[in-house]
Amino acid sequence: MSTFLKKIRYFTAGKPIAANAHELYMRDDSAWEQSYRSRWQYDKVVRSTHGVNCTGSCSWKIYVKSGLITWETQYTDYPETPIDLPNHEPRGCPRGASYSWYIYSANRIKYPLMRQALRDLWREQRAQHPDAVDAWQAILDDPELGQRYKRERGMGGLVRVSWQEANELIAAANIATIKRFGPDRVAGFSPIPAHAMLSFASGSRYLSLIGGTCLSFYDWYCDLPPSSPQTWGEQTDVPESADWYNAQYLVMWGSNVPQTRTPDAHFMTEARYNGTKVVAVSADYAENCKFADEWVAPRAGSDAALALALGQVILQQFYLQQPCDYFINYAKRFTDFPTLVMLSPCTQRENSYRSGRYLRAADLAQWAAQPLAQWKTLALDQGSHQIVLPRGSAGFRWDRSGQWNTAQQDALSGATIDPLLSLAELGEGEVCIVQPDFSAPADRDAYTLGRVPVHWITNAEGERIPVATVFDLMLAHYGLRPADGSAPSEDAPCSPAWAEAITGVPRQQITRLAQEFANNARLTHGRSLIIVGAGINHWFHSDMTYRSIINVLMMCGTIGVNGGGWAHYVGQEKLRPLAGWAPIALGGDWQSPARLMNGTSFFYNHSSQWRYENVDAHSLLSPLAERDQFPHSLIDFNVIAERLGWLPSSPQLDRNPLTLAAEAADGDVKASVEQALKAGTLHIASEDPDAPGNYPRVLFVWRANLLGSSSKGHEYFLKHLLGTHHGVMEQDLQEKGLPLPQQLTWRDSVEGKLDLLVTLDFRMSTTCLYSDVILPSATWYEKEDLSSTDMHPYVHPFTRAIDPMWEARADWDIFKGIAQQFSVLCSGHLGKERDVMLTPLLHDSPAELGQACGVRDWKQDPQAFIAGKTAPAINVVERDYPQTYFKYTHLGPALAAHGNGGKGVHWDTQPEIAELCARHGSESLEGVGPCANMQDATQALEAILTLAPETNGQVADRAWRDLAAKTGQPAIAELAADKKGVHYRFADIQRQPGRVIASPLWSGIDSDQHAYTAGSLNITHAVPWRTLTGRQQAYQDHAWMQAFGENFPCYKPPLDTQSCRSVRQHNDNGQPELVLNFGTAHQKWGIHSTYTDNQIMQTLSRGGPLIWISEHDAQRANIADNDWVELFNANGAMVARAVVSQRIPAGLALMYHAQERTLNMPLSEVTGERGGIHNSITRICPNPIHMIGGYAHLSWGYNYYGTIGSNRDETVIIRKLSQVEWD
Template identity: 55%
Template sequence: MSKFLDRFRYFKQKGETFADGHGQLLETNRDWEDGYRQRWQHDKIVRSTHGVNCTGSCSWKIYVKNGLVTWETQQTDYPRTRPDMPNHEPRGCPRGASYSWYLYSANRLKYPLMRKRLMKMWREAKKLHRDPVEAWASIIEDADKAKSFKQARGRGGFVRSSWQEVNELIAASNVYTVKTYGPDRIAGFSPIPAMSMVSYASGARYLSLIGGTCLSFYDWYCDLPPASPQTWGEQTDVPESADWYNSSYIIAWGSNVPQTRTPDAHFFTEVRYKGTKTVAVTPDYAEIAKLCDLWLAPKQGTDAAMALAMGHVMLREFHLDNPRQYFTDYVRRYTDMPMLVMLEERDGYYAAGRMLRAADLVDSLGQENNPEWKTVAINSNGEMVAPNGSIGFRWGEKGKWNLEQRDGTTGAETELQLSLLGSQDEIADVGFPYFGGEGSEYFNHVALDNVLLHKLPAKRLQLANGSSALVTTVYDLTMANYGLERGLNDENCAASYDDTKAYTPAWAEQITGVPRAQIIRIAREFADNADKTHGRSMIIVGAGLNHWYHLDMNYRGLINMLVFCGCVGQSGGGWAHYVGQEKLRPQTGWQPLAFALDWQRPARHMNSTSYFYNHSSQWRYETVTAEELLSPMVDKSRYSGHLIDFNVRAERMGWLPSAPQLGTNPLYIAREAEKAGMTPVDYTVKSLKEGSIRFAAEQPENGKNHPRNLFIWRSNLLGSSGKGHEYMLKYLLGTEHGIQGLDLGKQGGVKPEEVEWRDNGLDGKLDLVVTLDFRLSSTCLYSDIVLPTATWYEKDDMNTSDMHPFIHPLSAAVDPAWESKSDWEIYKGIAKKFSEVCVGHLGKETDVVTLPIQHDSAAELAQPLDVKDWKKGECDLIPGKTAPHIMTVERDYPATYERFTSIGPLMEKIGNGGKGIAWNTQSEMDLLRKLNYTKADGPAKGQPMLNTAIDAAEMILTLAPETNGQVAVKAWAALSEFTGRDHTHLATNKEEEKIRFRDIQAQPRKIISSPTWSGLEDEHVSYNAGYTNVHELIPWRTLSGRQQLYQDHQWMRDFGESLLVYRPPIDTRSVKAVMGRKSNGNPEKALNFLTPHQKWGIHSTYSDNLLMLTLSRGGPIVWMSETDAKDLGIEDNDWIEVFNSNGALTARAVVSQRVPAGMTMMYHAQERIVNLPGSEITQQRGGIHNSVTRITPKPTHMIGGYAQLAYGFNYYGTVGSNRDEFVVVRKMKNINWLDGEGNDQVQESVK
């Protein structure tokens, strides 16, 4: 390299020659080599990871030189697996390898920012008002001032502020809101604690201490599969990816493993070397298809139809024609199939009703405790029994909540009958709803009667009330529902797979487009493998199925297949659902920290889907009615009204939470109750009955019942997950938006009955939006205050995932750059300022809190039989029974900071626990006093300190059974009292193990088995969900205590979903009203709009990263088929516009043969901050993927107070589905970058 200049005539070095001129002595400088040597030199390596909700949870080496992060590489020191298993490493992906770019890029947020208009008003107000709260009031109570800065949201205008100034404004706004409207008018959104659990806890702890509302995320993201709570009473529990290697047949159904589970994909490819067959099921030719032996491509949204057909084959060949002993024993012991169901008389036929309970029979079968919650079966001797394990045994008595095959009354061993066929009293004609003949014009239908009559064996029983009733079993109902002929001359059952009857392979071929031969083959192979291996057949599934409106039907279809084949709870088998990084393994240690349960209980939680549906006024544009969702067998007049009416009814019956909760400041209620000489609870009950206090959701737009302050951290709510983006811009933020449709008042739609309608919706509901981030995201652009947070290489935290069994850290490899701070330090600073500012406005206050009926508590037995609404006079208002719990919380507002930075006394007074069990934590608190030291004085004197994020991490690690062996033994002992079986042996070998934060910084540590989860962390078996249910005989937390295939709640039955059915995608009616309305002269076409996860980012993170932009096309893109592109005159890389009544977006077209006609894909989540021109439709900067979506909630997801169908934070509730949406696609004519004159170009000039 030093001689390259010698090639030039006038740049030659002179030097002495030798060897007769054949050699020359030169002085060569080799300093240039130092650059290469020093490129890889570093001062230290620190372990950290990426808190990005990708499920990878990969450990990385962070290289530091001269106090700066220079690069990162993958760690390779995970604890080794068994000799017969591949190790977990390598774990990582290109996205994670590019993260260090962010730290010192122009995208990095360096200083606290405030919107200029707001800052000017704030500083002027401070000059006039010495009290910050009065200064804030002078701004926000002036309608013109408030409107002025709200309208500027999303339009730039940020200026640098200081921590002192922003903290004071935030605190003043919070104090004003608490004092004037109530603490529940303050909310915070942050997702997926597992990815950085201390960072999540920082904001949630502050909000919980002041009485604010923590918004859910798992349901809002539509990562929550409602079928899991419905079937197992579990939010989500799945196998670790290493267990794929134990499988011998894998179907990857709607999960693009190499693209979205990159660090785990090696297990998928490695298991193929063992001979495991792999099958891909995706509508498009995704990357997963290249790794599989067979690819099935059903029409998007029709997966339940194919699953039903596969189930038909499995039941026919492996349960009826040639019953397999393993399958028969499995469904008898571990499912609700033997349980009896009452048949209800209809006009000329029967309908399946609720499950028979012990309380329905004379003397309640000898059951005195909760007989209305104990399911009934017939044993092999023909006797009626209430077998152990149903949820009635869980509460109020001990020792019989187990899956031993015993009569719950006598304790005698018993074998349950699966079918009444052969011992029936009569054959009954039973009706089943059929929805496969309806739906939108864009999907195939098979026209059959909307009520299919099937013949079932039934017995007639005498009931305790003197009447008689016919009963049949869930097994018999299932066989009939799948259309299986059992010698009963059932005209609606199929004689062969070629009959076009529900739900045969021939029927499914017409719906899905998949050849029946392929359906039969895969079903047969899957079941045969499960029979021979005792359950080692697995289905890996993800967002591809879960983001549809009828997502529970899709998932129940797959779950039924697994249950029929005995796969759930067996290593190498089962349901492997992967979406967000939901597995917060040390959950029970984290909850007291996050929700301040160490100081006060309960915390305020809210399901985000209902929250945003209400407060962003998306309900005002709803086009879907309950009538079109109901079963054809029900009297539809009983379910009148708008979808939001169902949500309001669910709130007042205690099924769902509400936020804000009541139509008055909850701090005022205790004061008024004292004046009336009543307790706050009695006063609230009386006022609700009289109507002087109403639920806030009934009057969401009266100016008092909406959120006021919103904190967003660890999230890009407005650039990634915000379904109904344009509605949020208009109604929450009060800024420019792109809504194209008309509200119900203008279009003449069905208006609510329970919710007060106002012709003009309320815009700009949020007074203050505060966002914490390390980069300038779309959400930051719409915020009022932006706080620079530390990156994942600049703070201490912890990370876990469902994909592997380890807990490992985020570590501060370097100090936070510029003026950024960790989330813990930011919220600690806000808490300190709040404690100062609130003096004189707030002191010790009594806060009235409503709490929905909780799953995993005795209250889940609140409403056993029928649905009764107290407001309609059908029952009395009884808190915690027919309505939400009404509770009081004593808040000490000036002590907020002291409480934030210490562990409260409730951990010793009440203890800790989770999922229905509890244990004493005195010894753990003693340890924390030694680890963290104690407060020397003040309101928290003598309590363990939480000064730093590491202190918070130590609290989690010490209190959690997954990281403290002593606690694990106590937790298993607590569960043993319920089951009557000893489970402590699962943790005694780890009793002395206590994982500390420094331990996980040295190496990732494998967690300890805990009853919080249903699998085992063991050296002999990989983690798999349901393992302890099957092998330890611990019941599932459902009505029957078994895997619940039959959902007998009245709403489930009336909406036609007690059993699995095929429900086509709903018609959102969002394209016809706008098609052709604003034509640009180019052809337009309606296409189904899907948003799968992308290759070049994790959600929106990395989407603006220069390295990822360079590898990808660099900006928003939409994939479409060659067929649709040809029809629209679109070529690859053309600018196109995608729009409907919800809004519009612009992007470049990717034309590909891998995409089927009729659908388009915009990979989630591409932000509006990179390479985005203006929209011809809206005349604004083109929107994001959520600009064309709107939430439509499903009433069956609102059910509560009913065993497994009861509310829990992120456990059950309405979900933010979006894949049923259709859009209009067209080629753009003009490209306007909205950045000055002369940039309005025609399409051809920019290609």
């Protein structure tokens, strides 16, 4: 019967059926069953994943019905884990399961959009100028025209345009900017390539080919732990989550695993079921605390004190009172504990010494002639009591002697050595050592005194000086003496009683936890694990906390051991096929180097936050420092670091680099630039940052929500970069009458520096609201790409389940279209050009051996200028601008000519280039041989998989053989021999995930037999860590480290940003006001800002911006649950609803980030502007320590080391809104 007739008969009497004297009326219509079946029917299932920075990289089934995506569920076909480990599945979370909502939502960006004021202006100028580049130049030439659309940013007015018009405007703006100012005035920001590798590479390849700047992100996000480069010379390398199960003692410290590592949390709970003790260390009662056996609750920002106290107990009980052989043997071989350090007289106290730099081979006459002697560290042999030259330090890495290994042998004689941990047994006496104490109250000396045993030597200059081991100095730092393990007093620095006063954690609990952790490591040979995260990494002094924790792990011999070590999971940073991806992403297949920039310094400079800096760098210096040698302003440190080649710069020089090359005398560009810098006729651009040619003009943002998620100092971005409405209430230094920076020129502030902001996104984010052009990008179910993570050893595919909806395009195709238009329009403006580039002293290159002993600034002494040594390297890159599109879509000749590599390892790659040419076809460019096609995204993805050792066994075999030769360890050459026949193609990983192949680019060994853990290669095969000593370094001896008192980790209180004290007079709304510490934890209902505007996630949460406060603080401020409140300081203001909870400690306001400006945003009473976001009340404060470069492991690398964008030290004023106004 038809549905229509059924509807007519709906109200007719049913057929009665007798049932036990009762009448039962039934209808046998089963149409509802068909409806149910139809709901869950589908036409196909496609494997894909989510390109969001969550570290999950989970494999999902995407269901398609009638050409529409209907829902997603998790795949459960991961290969089995090694024996005795739980399997990975199920992987996923509610956020990922809600992603399909976006595809057809009203929030989807369907067409290219342009700000109406800009569109009208562009069309007006385009009608007057036949040449598009001239049209854009006309806009630049008239500041009033620029202001016409800049002041409209964030105010709506976005209208639909064609792809042709959008691409033409963008390409014209790029060409005009390059022609007038230089290519480094065009910049791009996209984060974390591992979660969508080719999408990242799309924009970075385009920018690198035209000479634009690619901004770093891992440091800007403050996901980078500076302690990792400082200790291991490694950006970040950690165990896969399956290795948690091997732990016998597991600590979650500042990492809310169930909430932020949802797909992996089962390994933690399974380990606990298996008998592992689980401890949660968190200031608030976070979700992970309820899964733990014990909750430790230190005050926010005091974690370093807790870790130092744990270290003191371990040193005292397991090294001095009852020495553990396993710990001592591990420390001797794999740490810098036995390394000798020179001591120098302390000027602040008579008859006392302070620790200096490592003793080097160059300091002793018998070894001074050694190659790279300044970069080879020394120890004292326990058997002979003679100073020896252990292998493995940085000098051996670059002298090509084949002795870059940690075999316990003297580098000269080859004799076996047993380095001495403590010099006490020599009996040569002790000296008084002075060390800074940043926890000291105002009425006490800001330093501590200790005793260390020494050995007296005569250096190459004939001076008699004392040396001590790192271990002895560390004992003194922790307040212990090697003789009897005693401490000077119960409450001395680093003692449990001292830590109790700072952290609030009982001293008995601290002692017991240290004993449990170390005793477990003793019994299991290192299977004690600490998972760390953003809760302790997003602070200004984060490396002090992390290094304090890492010291505990080194003391207990846990690093490089399955089930032990350091597990930092903040950001999906592990791009496993790195060496295959990098040349494509950065244009290295055509030319090198790429123009790379430290994101934090870039934004600190160009959003002009330095103009408002309240922090005096002298307040951060050690009381033992020679203060007159250091500036007061943080920006001055950054300028010095850029000048010395420690940090990169962008823009780089105060002149167009294309013009510099064209005008170079006698064609010697490098010599001409060097002479001009020394003469002072050419300058680093950051020395005059607000000059019209010295700031960025065009900014691309893709795969990111810069303004809605990561823009620390959000209101300063709006004011200075965008030139639009803002909520800044701070006065600049000149307005406050404070001293101005000395290393740069102070000018009137500039508002609206960016001429063009272009954003690619699939949804209307906060960044889109402020953009000039918005390009609709394909969602994660509408394109092909790759994803990988630290958490598991697989590479996952994105697969196009449906074609991009409306006019959306994949990122590869979007930038391909821009490159094509660029190549067309540059005719008559740009041709074959030479581009002058300054490159910092890069880690993992010979340039990392910069200034070994002290710091010389060539600005003070021009004769000290040595490019690539005391100053940036000067490079000249040839660019053929009309061929940009060809180069973008073809694999260049450089890989075949020069090979490939990464992290100091190098191999031939000609077989892979030939394979790609045969597989994809090739085309030739004049003067260049056949180039493999990469027109399609899948061709580029195949190139990545073919070139990477992690996904091509033949490449892996060659890479391991190169490392074997460099280290002199032949067994290493066979580590991938059984995988030579493995070569993952894109179709392979679409069928099923496959475990990656072991690669020398990582510190662990991927294997089918055991879980991956960082450092296992160093432990099992004597491969050095990429540090100065070649060992894990507890001690940092750079001159700036000494000046800031951070040779060893110490407790430094949270930074006083003065944001609440410096706020201008504000209106009184009649409500009580409180000052609270402001924290921004990762949330349950979104991954950063993604999913937070998703209707499903909004329904599960309260929806809109929320701020969590304690019951105690709420009562003091007359705030009830769900009240609208206002948070503000000098940086800006934001409005949110209060969540009053007993799990939040008094004094803390916690806002889960990132919550967009697009939902529930009433007006702020203090600014009168629309209430801001979490970053409206933060501001960047770069740490000078993170600017050090050209010093072995302390050298800059893209996302490896550099200033971080911390925000947890901020304080805010909170009060209840007197009334809620929406307009």
